[in-house]
Amino acid sequence: MPEFFNVLPPDEARALLFTHLSHRTAGEQVVTRAALGRVTAEPVQAPHPLPSFRRSTMDGYAVRAADTHGASESLPAFLTVVGEVPMGAAAGITLHTGEAALVHTGGMIPDSADAVVQVELTQQMGEGAPFPYEIEVFRSMAVGQNVLQVGEDVRAGAEILPAGHLLRPQDLGGLLSLGITELRVAQAPRVGILATGDEVVAPEVGPRPGEIRDINSYTVGGQTQKAGGVPIYGGIIPDDLAALQEAAEALLATTDMLVMSAGSSVSVRDVTVQVIGGLGEPGVLLHGVATRPGKPTIVGAVGGKPLIGLPGNPVSAMIQFDMFGVPAIYRLQGLSEPPLRGLVWARLAQNIASETGREDYVPARLQPTAEGMEAVPVFGKSNLIYTLVNADGLIKIPLNKGGVAAGDWVEVRLF
Amino acid sequence: MPEFFNVLPPDEARALLFTHLSHRTAGEQVVTRAALGRVTAEPVQAPHPLPSFRRSTMDGYAVRAADTHGASESLPAFLTVVGEVPMGAAAGITLHTGEAALVHTGGMIPDSADAVVQVELTQQMGEGAPFPYEIEVFRSMAVGQNVLQVGEDVRAGAEILPAGHLLRPQDLGGLLSLGITELRVAQAPRVGILATGDEVVAPEVGPRPGEIRDINSYTVGGQTQKAGGVPIYGGIIPDDLAALQEAAEALLATTDMLVMSAGSSVSVRDVTVQVIGGLGEPGVLLHGVATRPGKPTIVGAVGGKPLIGLPGNPVSAMIQFDMFGVPAIYRLQGLSEPPLRGLVWARLAQNIASETGREDYVPARLQPTAEGMEAVPVFGKSNLIYTLVNADGLIKIPLNKGGVAAGDWVEVRLF
Numbered sequence: 001m002p003e004f005f006n007v008l009p010p011d012e013a014r015a016l017l018f019t020h021l022s023h024r025t026a027g028e029q030v031v032t033r034a035a036l037g038r039v040t041a042e043p044v045q046a047p048h049p050l051p052s053f054r055r056s057t058m059d060g061y062a063v064r065a066a067d068t069h070g071a072s073e074s075l076p077a078f079l080t081v082v083g084e085v086p087m088g089a090a091a092g093i094t095l096h097t098g099e100a101a102l103v104h105t106g107g108m109i110p111d112s113a114d115a116v117v118q119v120e121l122t123q124q125m126g127e128g129a130p131f132p133y134e135i136e137v138f139r140s141m142a143v144g145q146n147v148l149q150v151g152e153d154v155r156a157g158a159e160i161l162p163a164g165h166l167l168r169p170q171d172l173g174g175l176l177s178l179g180i181t182e183l184r185v186a187q188a189p190r191v192g193i194l195a196t197g198d199e200v201v202a203p204e205v206g207p208r209p210g211e212i213r214d215i216n217s218y219t220v221g222g223q224t225q226k227a228g229g230v231p232i233y234g235g236i237i238p239d240d241l242a243a244l245q246e247a248a249e250a251l252l253a254t255t256d257m258l259v260m261s262a263g264s265s266v267s268v269r270d271v272t273v274q275v276i277g278g279l280g281e282p283g284v285l286l287h288g289v290a291t292r293p294g295k296p297t298i299v300g301a302v303g304g305k306p307l308i309g310l311p312g313n314p315v316s317a318m319i320q321f322d323m324f325g326v327p328a329i330y331r332l333q334g335l336s337e338p339p340l341r342g343l344v345w346a347r348l349a350q351n352i353a354s355e356t357g358r359e360d361y362v363p364a365r366l367q368p369t370a371e372g373m374e375a376v377p378v379f380g381k382s383n384l385i386y387t388l389v390n391a392d393g394l395i396k397i398p399l400n401k402g403g404v405a406a407g408d409w410v411e412v413r414l415f
Numbered sequence: 416m417p418e419f420f421n422v423l424p425p426d427e428a429r430a431l432l433f434t435h436l437s438h439r440t441a442g443e444q445v446v447t448r449a450a451l452g453r454v455t456a457e458p459v460q461a462p463h464p465l466p467s468f469r470r471s472t473m474d475g476y477a478v479r480a481a482d483t484h485g486a487s488e489s490l491p492a493f494l495t496v497v498g499e500v501p502m503g504a505a506a507g508i509t510l511h512t513g514e515a516a517l518v519h520t521g522g523m524i525p526d527s528a529d530a531v532v533q534v535e536l537t538q539q540m541g542e543g544a545p546f547p548y549e550i551e552v553f554r555s556m557a558v559g560q561n562v563l564q565v566g567e568d569v570r571a572g573a574e575i576l577p578a579g580h581l582l583r584p585q586d587l588g589g590l591l592s593l594g595i596t597e598l599r600v601a602q603a604p605r606v607g608i609l610a611t612g613d614e615v616v617a618p619e620v621g622p623r624p625g626e627i628r629d630i631n632s633y634t635v636g637g638q639t640q641k642a643g644g645v646p647i648y649g650g651i652i653p654d655d656l657a658a659l660q661e662a663a664e665a666l667l668a669t670t671d672m673l674v675m676s677a678g679s680s681v682s683v684r685d686v687t688v689q690v691i692g693g694l695g696e697p698g699v700l701l702h703g704v705a706t707r708p709g710k711p712t713i714v715g716a717v718g719g720k721p722l723i724g725l726p727g728n729p730v731s732a733m734i735q736f737d738m739f740g741v742p743a744i745y746r747l748q749g750l751s752e753p754p755l756r757g758l759v760w761a762r763l764a765q766n767i768a769s770e771t772g773r774e775d776y777v778p779a780r781l782q783p784t785a786e787g788m789e790a791v792p793v794f795g796k797s798n799l800i801y802t803l804v805n806a807d808g809l810i811k812i813p814l815n816k817g818g819v820a821a822g823d824w825v826e827v828r829l830f
Contacts, residue, residue, distance in 0.1 A: 107625065
């Protein structure tokens, strides 16, 4: 079978893959407290408003705003404090004209009050409690001032989270504030990972001359975990079409996605193309991406599930999996796009050559300087996993740039 | 006890806390494959060089470079291919002058070879195998060309990871490539979390008028998990000095760090100060940070363990825990600084007012536009957890800025 190359820029390649990814993991019910990093499987509505009663945002006195009208330092309003609203209790007090109630931050305010005057803007006339006692108020209060209204945080029935939302700490807090102690999330995608190559042995094995230990299964496995997936290690398969085809079919049948880390020689890559092509329709979508490292990546789909054939070089494999595998894992959970990723801007310490028409990724170490971060490229062949171990992130050199010069500002994507 | 305020800028406050954090979690042995996100407890050395044999980086022919000296398109060198080095096997071939061996990418090269000429720079003279057969070589090769040398990735005995290194996918790959299938990491810090406030009830409980459900325990718990810690929920303690003191002592005895999410009224904050002060030396380090939201944060230490008293407002609590709690959790694991965090640069959609001398954090939603990201501030009182739920990150307004204007570029810290 002849090797064919249909080399696309990464964004187009990813878009092509995404048009074929109809498969989604099923939903499951989980406890909200343990749902960090999971993705909502359906929209969530507020069962009641938040807050569900009017709360003071200050320590002070609940008042009828009209009673303070025109009050100032020189001409205070005089009010009678008739009682206190304890924290955690209903405000059982009714305020008549000229009356106020002592309230605490977060406490409920009486029905008949419509503002809170903070304690610093008042002065007690005598000793204070026992109630009633008199206060002077030195400021004219507006209706609603220092009061959280019912539903000001969330209205009853509002959609608080859409489907396909990645749950962060504040989302857990927001759900629990409304008493939503369980919710439906996408099951974690099971990502099948196969290594191939007659030279590849398991990490536990002492390699003989000519053999190397499997790296890619575990870098890809770590990337999978970070994206919310579960790596299912299918082991190391000999460079044999029938064996690989059988292993790939079996693993894909019980997983949501299949990744094959090919050996590095051309013949092995051809076998990967054949295997992916033989799994079903549409099969291989593209073979080759306009990036360095990682050009000979194979991207495919079958039955709406993503299939990815990675180059054997560990640096290429990791960068390519980040480009296609990670977004696909989020997609399987119902996120249309992976979560935004921050960048670090840094000044480049050395020139980097590139070719236009290709997106280059260069590992870099970041070091703080007086003028901000400096990015020091970690050069090395893409066979060298320690170029990534010794780097903090990747400098991306866009498609249309022919290199970057020392002193230029570059964006570094953190690992 | 009078309330005292010792308000420091956040960086100085954090530095002060760090000078008192001598406590570290113990080490434990874990399986490398399951060590993602853990922190190394001791330096790791390479037990052998990587690669441990000389490998070809190309599909082609292992040669003696001297045999190709002066070769060109018009004047090729003629070599005899005497055999093939199969993948995964030792190179059993000895090359004599004028001889070459067929090799594959990643394969071992014979002892007597010192370069690899890629197949594209050669031409077979006849049918190829069976060996021997003749090739023409069209390029003069340098010694070492297309060869990975022994130890080129890592030298034997080199420190591959220092102590206090947060393990990423590539680090797992790097360790396993050397057969390091287990390693010693810091135990995950146990972070004790207490909620206080007579108005606060557990999320499972239907709150009565005046009551609210506990949010802060779970936002802080989620932040703890993201930083590699284990939240130990100590429940909700009444606003009573003795009860709180007893609960805090008991929880701190079995955890590495204590967080108290105080009720929001001044009296409750005073109690938190007293409790932290009563736990031991040095106790309260500072009470108040020059930030908004979150000024009345209490930071302390006892026996080298961090103690944090958070404001009751959920937005303040989360932002303050990010500022002090998250770095402290990493510190407990032996990381001197939390991992670098990326930023998103965005154009501000609306003016934001601020005061100089205070660091402001404003929640913002990010939306893509033709000119890049736009940051839309999510305004709202710091009691409103949904300002954070509806935001993608925080805009930081530095100490010395009196606000930012619509159209300005701002940095957004993603959650």
